[in-house]
Amino acid sequence: MCGVDAAAAARGCAGVDGEDGPGGVPEGALAIRIRDELGELFADERFAAAFGVRGKPGISPAQLAMVTVLQFAENLTDRQAAEAVRARIDWKYCLALELDDPGFDFTVLSQFRTRLLDHGLEELALDLLLATLQDKGLVAAGGKQRTDSTHVISAVRDLNRTELAGETVRAALEALAVAAPGWLATAIDVSDWNTRYGRRVDSWRMPSSKTKREELAGAYGTDGYALLRAVYASDAPGWLAELPAVEVLRVVLLQNYTRTLTSNGREVITRREAEQDGLPPGRLRVASPYDLDARWAVKGEDLFWCGYKVHYSETCGTPPERCAPGGEDGEVPNIITNVAVTHAAVPDVAMTAPIHQALEARDLLPGEHYVDSGYPSVPLVAASRRDYGVTLISPLLADVSAQARAGTGFDRAAFCIDFDTRTARCPQGHTSSSWSPCRQRGTEAIVIKFDTTTCAPCPVRAQCTTARRGGRQLTVLPRELHAAQQSARAEQNTADWQAKYAIRAGAESTMHQAVTACGARRARYRGLAKTQLQQAFSAVALNMIRLDAHWAGHPLDRTRTSHLTRLHLALAA
Template identity: 50%
Template sequence: MIVGFAGWKGFRVSLEAWDDRGVPELTARVVRASFPKGTLAVRIRDALGPVFGDSAFALAFPAVGRPAASPGVLALVSVLQYAEGLSDRQAADQVRARMDWKYLLGLELDDPGFDYTILGDFRARLIKHGLEEKVLEVILDHCSRLGLLRAGGRQRTDSTHVLAAVRTLNRMEFVGETLRAALEVLAKTAPQWLAPRIDADWAGRYGARIDSYRFPKGDDVRMRWAEQVGRDGYLILDAVAAPGAPAWLREIPAVQVLGQVWEQQYQRAGEEVHWREGKDLPPSRNRLASPYDIDARYGLKRGLGWSGYKVHFSETCEADLPRIITGVLTTDATVTDTETTGTIHQNMACRQRVPGEHVVDAGYVTAAHIVTARDEHGIDLLGPVGLDTHQGERFPQSAFRIDWQSKAVTCPQGKTSISWSAQRKSSGTELARVHFAAGDCTGCPVRAECTTASVNSKWGRSLTLLPAAQQEVLEARRGEQVTEAWQQRYHIRAGVEATISQVVRHTGIRSTRYTGADKTHLGHLLAATAANIVRIDAWLTGTPLGRTRTSHLTQLDLDLAG
């Protein structure tokens, strides 16, 4: 039995003892008669039992206080609402109205359910106590017991963009809306303090949402408008920071965001206020994109720009088992795939779900990643590396013989390098810069195929080498990835795109429901868990995987080619 009540926030809420004794007899009889072929909820209950136990979430609830709904039930309802694309209110209504949901939750047919606001509080408690991953882990434990997950094996990973739950604003809209948001809060919480510091013009500039404002035409007029907003913002910030101002004003989140945005977007010299431009702006990774979601960032990939996040899904890809999502990583939109490889492997190791082979696209692979994955985690990182930039018109690096002990390189014509200097990129990557003598290259019969260095240059051919282990693995992978055998082995990577498509279509993760990275990540975990439940059901019922869609024109071309 779930107890629910409205307006309970602010109370000390304890864990309600809930002993699942199986599906009530009447519920089972009515549901079996109504759905003789079953539904997803019915089949999951029969296969997994109550799915989530309360003990997994006990840390999020005090031992004493006003009783709340069962955390296990709330977790399962949270997953179901992603599986069916429901809001909190709709999900709570389904608990009261759907017989198959009552069957899955083990409830009597007349159970009144709970108030929908409890779902939001439940998510907040999971985040506060660091229990977000529990939702996915419980399902993975069920999969292990059912034999649907095996140790080692193969996994694959890919990412997709996620739009923040805020509007994408240009710079003028952004600064105007940031100031407007701060003024709205101050007008409500400190009206007597704010009133003498503004005049009637402020209501005209900031009384309505900035994205509904028709900006004046002309670059000069718009620049004057932006600088006026800057001066108005500094007036508020200076007043808040003044010695006589109430200290609590400085603790208002909207005011703190205003200060951060003004530091990033403006510079002030005396009474003059100007836009920051070009290199004077902080990098996009450090620059806020919305006053309402301070974790969202503006990212750009292959010409696509968006404000928000990226999500990386890792899944199993065994031929004789269902594809189960085993890991979810959420980052802001500016984080590249290359930066996440180590984190993904570390997460796999912490959860003791390390694959023997990890299949990814080129965005996740560098020589350093291959070596680290192999040496630290025993993972064969399978993915293409970048081609040798000297391939084709010049001799590639693979044509040179490297003696790592003596730090010397011999070219295909038998000449030995005369310079070897250790260097380091700005990213911290170690490398060696190797040079051949200009005299050795000047009269070389294959010079035109080897180097474009000027005949008046101090050096002849030059090479840039990674540390020995990385350079060796790089050359080996470059040789492997052009073979038919390697390409056939790598062919399985494409299947992860179908997983991302399924999760996007069924759970709507392309646009986050929440503001903030923590809430967005929890939403991604719930979406992944929902996808796993759908896949477990499909596996248990023998539902075949959907075929890749092919247009009629493409199919005609394939038929003609055959």
């Protein structure tokens, strides 16, 4: 039976009013509507770079891309997705398969993802969907967009520093046992080392005594360096040092241990302590030997995670010229236009410019970009308007000086800055004595100082500075940026600005939908590139879910309605 007959069969098995039909296919199933509205969304030619042109024809990469989208839309495993291709009529219709098509083995999906990653095509599905929606007038440049981020927990077990050292030694031993078993048998006492590293570190309980835990950590360091000495010995094969697991072991030992020589030439290996020896910054510190991209991060007082951070950008506040028939009030749904994944330690402000670059490449730059206070800085606000024509709508971080936090002292706003005369005047009428342009953390700034003889006898010194010696010191931005900063801070306190900025709160519902529908807060795969692929396909799936609701005339709920409110509305009706 051909694909057309599969459509009739799919519709015949669909139920009524959202109920499941005899074939288990819901009325107006997502897969059926995707095919009806978008046709053949993906074409094999667009994936040609990742697939050979010689040999026996394989499974259509376009079909595998659509299977992956449907898989993420329903949050299925590879096995479940392969079974759905074999057994579900709505999926067969969407993929234009015959009803008796046997499908494929689930491992094909993993191989497909690997090919996409090897050829840099992890975002191709999202690009193709957005291009199609642009042609249909459902998304366009200009208008309003909003961006927010959330944490993504890595697909590896969380390890403390002791466990990390032990598991890294074990991972190196496993790699050497596969690559050079004969050499390893002569380099170490296999029976003795197997006692310590034969099982994963998380399969047994760590000692409860602090002393024994420190001894265990020291033993891991000693064994690790002993293994590295054997690998780097002159009589060892040179290629052993090039094994990835061995390099990871070298880095982990360097980051977590110190080696010193005593006066009699004895080597002492001790674990690094942050206060005495120092530790690498979190953005550089390896967290797991099995996922080298994952990093530890903290947000607030109660959120600690090891993994990544994902940034979703979507359209919002559809302008009248982009309204389309269908859906609620003829509005088009909010469309996710970009997804960016970083390791967890990258701050949001570092992603503002890359997000704009990605949107520019897709010809989807917004006119107004709504973000929270973690994304902008005063130079970024100016650069976004100058380089991309984008107005960043976001509250700038407030003055965090001691005087501003106290609320009773003289903060920077209390001083009159004169850029023409390169001076500042304090609330008591005194003039600054020093004006020094500089660069702080890569940003142009100006340091203004008041003379000690001026500030020392001042009757309000306690409200102005906490310095025991010297006078008050101010750090301000250059003229244009300082004016923009003062204007923005004044404007964001107005009721009109706050009412306008309220549209950004809708990004939280997008995060909720991504988490509940696609499991976006847990990485399915290991590594930054694979997590980027996961989130890109999740974005395509979320867009499909929203478009399906739009085409069906049943937009997703904008807000939650309590049961009491529903009862009230029912009685009123």
